Amino acid sequence: MNSELAHDNAEALTRVVVIGGGYAGVMAANRLTQRDDLTVTLINPRSTFVHRIRLQQHLAGSGDAVVEYSDVLAERVRLVVDSATQIRSSGRTVTMASGESLDYDYLIYAIGSGSGRPDVPGAAEFALPIASLEEAQRARSALEAAPPDAPVTVVGGGVTGIEVASELAARGTKVTLVCGEVLNPYLHPKTRRKITKKLLALGVTLVEGPGARVARVERDSVQLSDGRALSSRVIIWAAGFGLPDLAARSGLSTDADGRLLTDETLTSVDDPRILAAGDSAAPSDLPLRMSCQAANPLGAHAADTVLRRIAGEEPAPIDIAVFFQCISLGPGAATVQLASKQDAAKRFSLGGRLGAKVKYSSFPGLIKELAHEGHEPGSYRWRFKNPKRKLQVRAKRNELLTIDPARSR
Numbered sequence: 514m515n516s517e518l519a520h521d522n523a524e525a526l527t528r529v530v531v532i533g534g535g536y537a538g539v540m541a542a543n544r545l546t547q548r549d550d551l552t553v554t555l556i557n558p559r560s561t562f563v564h565r566i567r568l569q570q571h572l573a574g575s576g577d578a579v580v581e582y583s584d585v586l587a588e589r590v591r592l593v594v595d596s597a598t599q600i601r602s603s604g605r606t607v608t609m610a611s612g613e614s615l616d617y618d619y620l621i622y623a624i625g626s627g628s629g630r631p632d633v634p635g636a637a638e639f640a641l642p643i644a645s646l647e648e649a650q651r652a653r654s655a656l657e658a659a660p661p662d663a664p665v666t667v668v669g670g671g672v673t674g675i676e677v678a679s680e681l682a683a684r685g686t687k688v689t690l691v692c693g694e695v696l697n698p699y700l701h702p703k704t705r706r707k708i709t710k711k712l713l714a715l716g717v718t719l720v721e722g723p724g725a726r727v728a729r730v731e732r733d734s735v736q737l738s739d740g741r742a743l744s745s746r747v748i749i750w751a752a753g754f755g756l757p758d759l760a761a762r763s764g765l766s767t768d769a770d771g772r773l774l775t776d777e778t779l780t781s782v783d784d785p786r787i788l789a790a791g792d793s794a795a796p797s798d799l800p801l802r803m804s805c806q807a808a809n810p811l812g813a814h815a816a817d818t819v820l821r822r823i824a825g826e827e828p829a830p831i832d833i834a835v836f837f838q839c840i841s842l843g844p845g846a847a848t849v850q851l852a853s854k855q856d857a858a859k860r861f862s863l864g865g866r867l868g869a870k871v872k873y874s875s876f877p878g879l880i881k882e883l884a885h886e887g888h889e890p891g892s893y894r895w896r897f898k899n900p901k902r903k904l905q906v907r908a909k910r911n912e913l914l915t916i917d918p919a920r921s922r
């Protein structure tokens with residue numbers, strides 16, 4: 514359908530608004546263009562796509578995390594550069610920071626995650642988060658302003674902390690990684706040993722154990738709970754992600770962390786016209802691991818649910834699994850922790866050339882998946898499925914029934 518005709522028929526078209534132009538939102542928007550009789554509008558605060566899984570490279574100056582939307586988004590999707598500030602489900606409108614608002618027939622909530630709000634004294638003031646492009650740019654400027662031999666402390670021993678520490682150490686920065694009790698508790702001990710060895714070989718000083726919790730952050734030091742003080746010129750905060758509060762602010766049900774609570778078709782438990790995907794979705798209060806591995810299929814599934822509803826068909830439950838965790842360990846190196854269908858780390862991991870190939874091919878691979886869906890909507894298929902998710906949901910329901918009967922739906 515050409516755009517003039519589309520405009521004349523605007524009254525008859527179903528309006529789908531997607532909030533958030535990350536992996537999940539772009540995948541959903543592209544997939545929706547399978548139908549000619551709907552308009553797809555994507556709201557995002559920037560005019561460029563952020564390839565978040567490359568932000569550690571962006572920070573270290575070893576790679577770029579910015580991609581043009583023209584490279585990933587279907588031509589038919591209208592991009593509105595703005596931030597959603599309120600969803601009014603009763604009137605089916607989204608209000609934006611500019612004061613403009615958009616009406617919708619279906620809404621997909623895909624606003625992702627951001628940096629967690631640390632409750633450690635001094636952290637908000639002196640530590641630099643890196644969960645968004647702007648934050649990574651600020652941290653990069655601080656690193657560039659510091660002398661080459663200045664001590665840098667990275668707080669957080671999870672994947673992001675490990676990736677940041679190794680990327681910086683590989684370029685010669687003197688890095689201390691504060692892990693808390695143990696380096697990335699998710700990992701299998703065998704994989705943890707391998708990663709520890711690699712970090713030490715890169716020259717990263719690892720601080721872990723019962724006293725390695727950050728108690729206070731000052732302008733030039735990180736104070737640990739056991740009294741140690743780590744002299745630091747730049748302090749990077751990579752201790753977990755936080756969730757934006759748009760859903761809660763809009764009166765929609767969320768899980769305890771702020772993700773929009775949905776059923777297994779990714780439909781909000783409050784409103785059949787609202788769906789969620791990616792980091793900001795909590796299907797059955799059992800969210801998948803925050804990852805782009807989950808975001809792409811969740812985005813596609815949310816679009817499928819909308820398309821099925823429009824077609825008068827029953828939407829399907831999700832069957833998505835997250836089967837591994839890829840961790841980059843400086844340029845050209847990586848470990849891939851394999852996981853079970855329930856996302857528990859297995860004994861096996863991939864390292865060496867194979868691990869690096871899997872990790873580094875995912876950078877262009879994810880962009881290709883989005884672009885391909887933009888050109889051939891409906892073509893994307895996810896390989897990793899979890900037919901046992903039903904059992905997990907049932908178990909969770911029983912657990913909730915035991916804890917609080919009012920929460921069972």
Ligand SMILES: Cc1cc2nc3c(=O)[nH]c(=O)nc-3n(C[C@H](O)[C@H](O)[C@H](O)COP(=O)(O)OP(=O)(O)OC[C@H]3O[C@@H](n4cnc5c(N)ncnc54)[C@H](O)[C@@H]3O)c2cc1C
Binds near residue numbers: 533535537538807
């Ligand atoms: C340094 C780093 C490294 C990572 N490495 C990996 C990795 O190796 N593997 C992996 O699987 N995951 C990794 N992740 C996590 C991964 O990036 C996220 O899980 C993924 O981006 C989630 O995708 P999403 O589409 O849900 O959200 P996002 O990619 O966060 O996209 C959400 C979009 O919504 C926009 N938005 C937010 N609020 C609003 C609003 N109010 N209105 C409109 N738009 C809004 C945001 O600006 C953003 O563009 C990493 C993250 C970081 C920070």
